[in-house]
Amino acid sequence: MNPCRAQKFALTFALFASVNLSYATNINVTGLFTDRAMVMIDGGKPRVMTVGETINGAKLISANASNATFQVDGKKRVLSMGESYTGGGNNSSKATASLNADASGHFFTTGSINGNSVNFVVDTGATLVTISTQDADHLGIDYRHGTRGTISTANGSTNAYGVTFNNIRIGGISLNMVQGVVVEGGGLPIALLGMSFLNQTNMQRDGSTMTLTQRY
Numbered sequence: 001m002n003p004c005r006a007q008k009f010a011l012t013f014a015l016f017a018s019v020n021l022s023y024a025t026n027i028n029v030t031g032l033f034t035d036r037a038m039v040m041i042d043g044g045k046p047r048v049m050t051v052g053e054t055i056n057g058a059k060l061i062s063a064n065a066s067n068a069t070f071q072v073d074g075k076k077r078v079l080s081m082g083e084s085y086t087g088g089g090n091n092s093s094k095a096t097a098s099l100n101a102d103a104s105g106h107f108f109t110t111g112s113i114n115g116n117s118v119n120f121v122v123d124t125g126a127t128l129v130t131i132s133t134q135d136a137d138h139l140g141i142d143y144r145h146g147t148r149g150t151i152s153t154a155n156g157s158t159n160a161y162g163v164t165f166n167n168i169r170i171g172g173i174s175l176n177m178v179q180g181v182v183v184e185g186g187g188l189p190i191a192l193l194g195m196s197f198l199n200q201t202n203m204q205r206d207g208s209t210m211t212l213t214q215r216y
Helices: 003-022 133-139
Strands: 026-033 036-041 047-050 058-063 067-072 075-080 084-086 096-100 108-113 116-122 129-132 147-153 156-170 173-183 191-193 201-206 209-214
Touching (some): 026 058, 026 067, 026 075, 026 096, 036 058, 075 084, 096 108, 108 191, 116 133, 133 173, 173 209
Parallel strands (some): 116 191, 129 173
Antiparallel strands (some): 026 036, 026 084, 036 047, 067 075, 096 209, 108 116, 108 156, 147 156
16 A cells, blocks of 8 residues: 555544544434333434344343333443433533423423432422422421422412422432422322423433433
8 A cells, every 4th residue: 555545544543533532422312112112312313222232332221111221331231211311421411301392292201309219390480399299298298397388380379388398300400408398189190390400400402302411
């Protein structure tokens, strides 16, 4: 091979290798099934992966209704619904969560409060993360020692208690000491993911998918 061509080839290969080494595979889990997982890879549209399939360096090892296991960056990564992983050794990547809208355009997700599973609906009209007294009792939250007041709901005014949740987790986002409110009565069938949580994220919507990125 001509020495000049050989040098050019070597330089091209070195650049190609550099690009590959810096590439970061981002995986967001948006659906879980037996031996399948619905994922968003590198910000693309949601697609279903089957066990054994590889996309952009991420291989699905196993999946069930609880979590999915991927082989990526030479290691196994276990992700639950809404959780994400950014590879490529980029430890500075901020945590994210991906949510899908239902037929009515509402974004529902399963997260946790103080380590216990909770179903949420995103509500940008709610100032605070809001749960019912039934949920609070189930979660072991002593709301009765919180600041008492009233709150307006679709069913009228009801008693409410200002509280602070030790931790709320949605997907890969985990926030501590989040302000919230507990409302009395049975008029709140699902927890409201309000602005006291959402204001600490950047919200980006692409069609029926919303991506939350933790700000700090």
